[in-house]
Amino acid sequence: MPETNRPAPNPAVAGFDELFSSNMLIVTGKGGVGKTTGAATLALAAVASGRRTLLVEVEGRQGFSRTFGTQPWDYTEREFRPGLWGASIDAAESVYEYLELFYGLKRMQWVMERSNALDFVTTAAPGLRDLLLVGKLYEIEQRRRPDGRRQYDLIVVDAPPTGRIIPFLQAPEGVTEIVRVGPIRRQAGQIKEMLTDPGRVQAVLVTLLEEMPVRETSEGIAALKSADIAIGPVLANQVVTPRLGPRTLHTVMAGGAEGLRERVAATGARMSGRTAELALELAHAHTDRVAFQAGLWAELAEGCGVPVLSLPLLTGATFDVGDLDVLADVVALQLGEDGPRATEELDEDAIAALLQRSGAEVGA
Amino acid sequence: MSRASLDEARTHTFADAITDAHILVATGAGGVGKTTTAAAIGLAAARAGRRTLVLTIDPARRLAQSMGLEGLGDEPALVELDDELPEGGELWAMMLDMQTTFDRLIDRHAGSAEEARSIKSNRIYRTLSSTLSGTQEYMAMERLHELHEAGEWDLLVIDTPPTRSALDFLDAPNRMTSFLEGRLLKLLLKPGMVAGRGIGKVVGAGATAFMRVAGRVTGMDLLQDLATFFRDFEGMYEGFKQRAQEVLELLRDPGSRFVVVTSPEPPPLREAKFFLERLEQEGLHAAGVVVNRIRPEVPQDPSDAALQRAVDELERADDPEGPASAAVLRLLGDVRNLAGRQRRDVTAALYSTNVDTLVEVPLLGGDIHDLDGLGVIATTLMTGRNG
Numbered sequence: 001m002p003e004t005n006r007p008a009p010n011p012a013v014a015g016f017d018e019l020f021s022s023n024m025l026i027v028t029g030k031g032g033v034g035k036t037t038g039a040a041t042l043a044l045a046a047v048a049s050g051r052r053t054l055l056v057e058v059e060g061r062q063g064f065s066r067t068f069g070t071q072p073w074d075y076t077e078r079e080f081r082p083g084l085w086g087a088s089i090d091a092a093e094s095v096y097e098y099l100e101l102f103y104g105l106k107r108m109q110w111v112m113e114r115s116n117a118l119d120f121v122t123t124a125a126p127g128l129r130d131l132l133l134v135g136k137l138y139e140i141e142q143r144r145r146p147d148g149r150r151q152y153d154l155i156v157v158d159a160p161p162t163g164r165i166i167p168f169l170q171a172p173e174g175v176t177e178i179v180r181v182g183p184i185r186r187q188a189g190q191i192k193e194m195l196t197d198p199g200r201v202q203a204v205l206v207t208l209l210e211e212m213p214v215r216e217t218s219e220g221i222a223a224l225k226s227a228d229i230a231i232g233p234v235l236a237n238q239v240v241t242p243r244l245g246p247r248t249l250h251t252v253m254a255g256g257a258e259g260l261r262e263r264v265a266a267t268g269a270r271m272s273g274r275t276a277e278l279a280l281e282l283a284h285a286h287t288d289r290v291a292f293q294a295g296l297w298a299e300l301a302e303g304c305g306v307p308v309l310s311l312p313l314l315t316g317a318t319f320d321v322g323d324l325d326v327l328a329d330v331v332a333l334q335l336g337e338d339g340p341r342a343t344e345e346l347d348e349d350a351i352a353a354l355l356q357r358s359g360a361e362v363g364a
Numbered sequence: 365m366s367r368a369s370l371d372e373a374r375t376h377t378f379a380d381a382i383t384d385a386h387i388l389v390a391t392g393a394g395g396v397g398k399t400t401t402a403a404a405i406g407l408a409a410a411r412a413g414r415r416t417l418v419l420t421i422d423p424a425r426r427l428a429q430s431m432g433l434e435g436l437g438d439e440p441a442l443v444e445l446d447d448e449l450p451e452g453g454e455l456w457a458m459m460l461d462m463q464t465t466f467d468r469l470i471d472r473h474a475g476s477a478e479e480a481r482s483i484k485s486n487r488i489y490r491t492l493s494s495t496l497s498g499t500q501e502y503m504a505m506e507r508l509h510e511l512h513e514a515g516e517w518d519l520l521v522i523d524t525p526p527t528r529s530a531l532d533f534l535d536a537p538n539r540m541t542s543f544l545e546g547r548l549l550k551l552l553l554k555p556g557m558v559a560g561r562g563i564g565k566v567v568g569a570g571a572t573a574f575m576r577v578a579g580r581v582t583g584m585d586l587l588q589d590l591a592t593f594f595r596d597f598e599g600m601y602e603g604f605k606q607r608a609q610e611v612l613e614l615l616r617d618p619g620s621r622f623v624v625v626t627s628p629e630p631p632p633l634r635e636a637k638f639f640l641e642r643l644e645q646e647g648l649h650a651a652g653v654v655v656n657r658i659r660p661e662v663p664q665d666p667s668d669a670a671l672q673r674a675v676d677e678l679e680r681a682d683d684p685e686g687p688a689s690a691a692v693l694r695l696l697g698d699v700r701n702l703a704g705r706q707r708r709d710v711t712a713a714l715y716s717t718n719v720d721t722l723v724e725v726p727l728l729g730g731d732i733h734d735l736d737g738l739g740v741i742a743t744t745l746m747t748g749r750n751g
Contacts, residue, residue, distance in 0.1 A: 030394075030395055031393065031394025031395035032393065032394055032395025032396060032627060032629075032632065033395065036631075061631070063631065066630070161394060163394075213395075243691050243692075243694050243695040243698065244688065244691035244692065244695065248687075248688040248691050249688075251684050251685055251688040252685070252688045252689060252691075252692050254685075255685055255689075259685070260689055260692060263678060263685065263686065263689040264666065264674050264678075264689070264693070267670075267673060267674040267677045267678065268670070268673070268674075269666035269667075269670035269671065269673065269674045270665055270666055270670070271665055271666050272663065272665050274663065275662070275663045275665050275666075275696075278660065278662065278663070278696075279692050279693070279695070279696045280692070282660075282692075282695055282696060282699050283691075283692045283695055286695055313702075315697075315698035315699075315701050315702055316701060317668075317701045317704060317705070318705065319705060
């Protein structure tokens with residue numbers, strides 16, 4: 001192990017084994033905070049740790065296929081990178097599978113009934129759609145390889161946003177109120193058992209360090225806890241890496257826009273007065289933003305009762321799938337594990353700033 | 365449409381829509397700032413001398429507080445503004461309650477008070493509004509129609525609820541009426557069943573394979589509730605269908621325009637594009653696109669390469685001003701990269717889409733949660749200029 005990545009004495013999350021201590025991670029968060037990025041990052045970190053991993057999306061958005069640049073995903077689980085499988089599950093498909101399983105009905109018989117079946121599932125029987133999706137997750141989690149090990153070491157689910165996560169996960173209970181007999185009722189109990197076992201399912205909340213998402217995160221954690229669902233770490237997404245602190249800002253401001261322009265001109269580069277003024281404005285806004293985010297980070301770490309891991313805002317000219325590998329390695333570093341692609345891509349100050357918070361440290 | 369016309373769209377503003385439209389609907393993916401945009405439009409219209417009502421669904425608490433909306437019910441309330449407004453300019457706001465709207469719709473169309481009560485106590489009805497996709501949005505449009513009929517406001521501004529897809533409400537009236545017509549579920553209304561002569565027999569005799577299995581899977585009492593629900597609803601289909609038609613006609617009126625709200629990230633931009641295309645197909649009028657929280661464009665002086673050289677050189681300088689200047693330049697490079705990414709994403713998503721107006725609202729310090737912040741956005745939407 002390289003000296004620079006020595007495991008820290010006390011990271012907030014002790015290694016991959018703690019982060020991936022459940023069979024399934026349900027990734028949620030307020031709309032627009034980067035749930036898909038968070039889920040993909042966790043899956044890549046799991047693959048890097050040698051775990052056979054399945055990424056699942058449940059809302060048919062094709063977020064992962066776009067993120068990874070693959071063909072559209074469907075109900076079939078496919079390995080699209082070594083050790084990483086993907087599937088996009090769908091309520092109608094689950095119905096057909098379910099009926100085939102329990103009633104021996106052949107899919108062909110259903111072709112004529114397709115739209116009707118979908119109508120029925122999504123409208124007439126409230127919660128049945130969510131139950132079918134959660135039921136499919138349960139089926140995947142139950143699956144075993146011939147040698148008895150689980151088919152996937154880890155299942156990462158890009159779940160509905162916090163506003164809909166509770167009804168989604170409580171669909172089994174909701175359905176037992178409406179459906180009083182039959183196999184769905186029996187299965188609902190087993191699904192609930194899985195969801196409330198911390199060794200099998202944990203929820204991971206993704207947030208931005210902004211006021212509304214942070215508040216929704218705290219509310220989401222409280223709601224998930226009262227539904228008896230274990231909470232894994234929170235992922236703070238798009239954390240701004242400090243480029244300069246108040247003292248540096250003060251030094252630059254003393255020279256003003258004209259001073260900055262002269263320094264730049266001395267290197268042979270040309271900078272207009274307008275750009276120099278913009279640069280100083282941005283420097284002000286940046287230090288404010290860093291302070292604002294640090295305040296929210298502390299509030300979150302204090303208030304949510306679970307560790308907070310940071311995903312930095314990457315400021316390269318492009319953002320692509322390679323950047324997800326960097327983020328996965330940034331997560332690894334915060335666990336006190338190796339993260340070679342992060343140490344290569346990010347500068348030392350940026351990494352030090354991230355690790356300071358997680359409790360992990362980089363050796364001298 | 366080509367790049368040139370997207371640039372042209374950037375020179376237009378929402379001033380026309382804010383001063384002439386009777387209805388403005390803010391729509392877009394979750395978390396892009398629809399409520400804030402709707403509130404800023406309302407403020408801009410009030411400043412332009414119009415009596416304006418903003419209907420909102422789930423405002424951020426501090427935004428609601430600043431507008432005096434906290435603890436407010438389903439009725440419009442006047443927002444106290446510090447600004448000196450011209451004659452006639454007023455800003456009103458209200459929070460929508462979907463269930464109340466749905467209940468009122470039932471009361472209006474039910475044949476009798478008894479029938480209305482029976483429907484409202486049916487558990488299928490009680491869960492319908494939350495499970496039938498698009499119903500919430502449709503109820504928002506229904507309330508909009510009701511307020512429009514009342515004729516008390518010059519402009520109504522509404523933000524659509526956060527849903528899986530911002531397009532859902534366009535399909536909602538059709539989906540709702542086809543659900544209420546219940547082509548499939550009409551099977552349940554076969555005479556034997558309505559008379560309550562035993563479900564098992566009827567399902568066994570007449571229903572399709574699907575209904576037989578559905579019955580076995582779900583248990584029969586669900587079907588009984590459905591049967592009751594559809595029987596109660598039977599007399600109301602026509603009223604509902606006609607009402608849905610009126611709502612759609614109101615939305616198709618040239619006085620009703622849609623403001624498509626997005627952030628500069630690819631997923632919400634994709635939704636914005638689909639939404640614009642869908643509006644065109646449906647004969648609805650788009651006022652334009654608002655791109656919220658976009659980073660300021662950084663001029664290309666110095667060039668990226670010159671910037672990097674300057675950073676390297678200044679970092680090695682002996683005095684504290686050198687490395688400090690290098691830090692500012694690195695930050696400038698970061699923002700240039702991010703701003704470039706955002707503008708490429710906006711252009712890539714909206715390329716080949718017909719956009720008349722595109723206003724970019726810059727990323728302000730923190731969240732917008734007061735009237736001053738809304739005032740800044742209101743000015744940007746009216747003039748295209750910031751601050």
